[in-house]
Amino acid sequence: MSIDLTxxxxxxxxxxxxxxxxxxxxxxxxxxxxxxxxxIAEGLAASERSAKDLELAQAKAADMLRDAKSQSAEIVDxxxxxxxEIVDxxxxDARSEADKIKNGAMAEIDQEVNRxxxxxxxxxxxxxxxxxEKVIERNIDESANNDLFDKxxxxx
Amino acid sequence: xxxxxxxxxxxxxxxxxxxxxxxxxxxxxxxxxQDAGFWSINVDSVIFSFLLGALFCFxxxxxxxxxxxxxxxxxxxxxxxxxxxxxxxxKDTFHGKNPLIAPLALTIFVxxxxxxxxxxxxxxxxxxxxxxxxVLAFGAEPGHTYLKVVPTTDVNVTFxxxxxxxxxxxxxxxxxxxxxxFVGELTLHPFSSSNKLVQIILIPVNLLMELVGLLxxxxxxxxxxxxxxxxxxxxxxxxxxxxSAGIGGxxxxxxxxxIWAIFHLLVIPLQAFIFMMLTIVYLSMAxxxx
Numbered sequence: 357m358s359i360d361l362t363x364x365x366x367x368x369x370x371x372x373x374x375x376x377x378x379x380x381x382x383x384x385x386x387x388x389x390x391x392x393x394x395x396i397a398e399g400l401a402a403s404e405r406s407a408k409d410l411e412l413a414q415a416k417a418a419d420m421l422r423d424a425k426s427q428s429a430e431i432v433d434x435x436x437x438x439x440x441e442i443v444d445x446x447x448x449d450a451r452s453e454a455d456k457i458k459n460g461a462m463a464e465i466d467q468e469v470n471r472x473x474x475x476x477x478x479x480x481x482x483x484x485x486x487x488x489e490k491v492i493e494r495n496i497d498e499s500a501n502n503d504l505f506d507k508x509x510x511x512x
Numbered sequence: 513x514x515x516x517x518x519x520x521x522x523x524x525x526x527x528x529x530x531x532x533x534x535x536x537x538x539x540x541x542x543x544x545x546q547d548a549g550f551w552s553i554n555v556d557s558v559i560f561s562f563l564l565g566a567l568f569c570f571x572x573x574x575x576x577x578x579x580x581x582x583x584x585x586x587x588x589x590x591x592x593x594x595x596x597x598x599x600x601x602x603k604d605t606f607h608g609k610n611p612l613i614a615p616l617a618l619t620i621f622v623x624x625x626x627x628x629x630x631x632x633x634x635x636x637x638x639x640x641x642x643x644x645x646x647v648l649a650f651g652a653e654p655g656h657t658y659l660k661v662v663p664t665t666d667v668n669v670t671f672x673x674x675x676x677x678x679x680x681x682x683x684x685x686x687x688x689x690x691x692x693x694f695v696g697e698l699t700l701h702p703f704s705s706s707n708k709l710v711q712i713i714l715i716p717v718n719l720l721m722e723l724v725g726l727l728x729x730x731x732x733x734x735x736x737x738x739x740x741x742x743x744x745x746x747x748x749x750x751x752x753x754x755x756s757a758g759i760g761g762x763x764x765x766x767x768x769x770x771i772w773a774i775f776h777l778l779v780i781p782l783q784a785f786i787f788m789m790l791t792i793v794y795l796s797m798a799x800x801x802x
Contacts, residue, residue, distance in 0.1 A: 359668060360534075362554040366561055366663075366672025373565040373623060374676075378615035381572045385595055386614075388579040395581060 530554040561663040624784035674734035
């Protein structure tokens with residue numbers, strides 16, 4: 357056990373390995389580790405950001421929901437109003453139509469009554485004349501009779 | 513170890529001997545290196561430390577090449593866990609800006625963990641396999657193959673690392689503080705005086721103390737790792753000797769081996785961590801200007 361040439365060999369190996377490690381091993385692996393750390397930090401920041409975004413979106417959605425609710429209530433109200441309006445106007449229309457039909461019918465009835473009365477009157481007159489002719493069986497002054505009959509007819 | 517049935521002492525000695533090649537008067541020879549001095553190489557330490565370091569580089573490089581930001585695989589997650597552990601240790605201690613420190617700490621940590629981890633491979637497994645291969649393939653005599661599989665039980669390896677750190681420490685001390693600043697740090701602390709003459713007298717004292725402190729850094733760094741792992745390895749070997757002492761020894765040795773291995777599971781990363789932390793601390797001190 358003594359110091360000999362082995363020492364020099366070991367030192368040369370030592371220098372060579374350290375050089376190799378410094379040149380080809382340490383930088384790429386350290387870069388990889390660094391990159392991963394950056395990525396993780398980035399991911400954490402992104403997740404925080406998206407959580408905030410989610411909160412905002414939720415608030416927005418709640419707002420929109422509230423708006424939609426009030427809008428729909430308005431629509432329902434106006435529809436109800438419109439409904440009553442339509443029902444009312446339909447009622448009015450129906451009533452006026454009914455009145456019109458009733459009035460027409462009444463007028464027709466009056467007309468018919470008048471016409472019937474007229475016919476009846478003329479028929480009664482001729483009947484009365486014929487009856488009277490037969491009853492008295494004598495010729496009377498036709499003009500005087502006519503006057504009499506006219507009076508009679510008017511009294512009817 | 514020439515005999516087929518070695519004594520305990522021979523067994524332990526055999527296990528503590530590196531596979532060596534060295535330069536002698538007759539050229540380069542294998543395993544006959546008692547007097548070779550500096551011009552010898554622990555082949556096993558070199559091979560295993562290189563393979564384990566290359567394993568680290570290759571495995572981590574593959575992850576680096578195919579690293580996915582999303583949905584990382586298990587292996588990538590494990591590598592990233594190691595990275596973040598090292599990166600945190602560096603950031604907690606080192607406050608300057610230097611792109612070298614973190615990769616340096618990572619390399620030290622993982623490489624030392626891997627080298628220490630070789631300690632958990634049963635002590636006889638790889639040497640036995642190497643012996644068989646050597647005998648079968650190269651016609652060597654059985655028992656004449658030496659192999660120490662834990663590179664950090666070789667003082668050369670731990671000092672190779674700690675001296676590497678030491679040179680970086682010197683380099684950054686001079687780079688950050690300038691030569692004057694560095695020399696000033698070595699000579700004007702810890703004793704200083706407003707009196708010029710007293711100050712000049714104090715300079716050698718300061719220099720001595722600071723130099724001891726400075727040199728203690730790489731030595732303690734290297735020896736701590738070496739000592740811990742060498743002791744651990746030695747204990748594994750001793751327990752392995754125990755297992756050859758009859759049926760009771762075998763069972764007791766097996767249990768002791770397991771307990772020591774479990775305890776060693778703590779020592780392995782802990783020693784790597786200490787080496788890494790001290791490296792960061794030393795380099796951080798080198799960057800601090802007073």
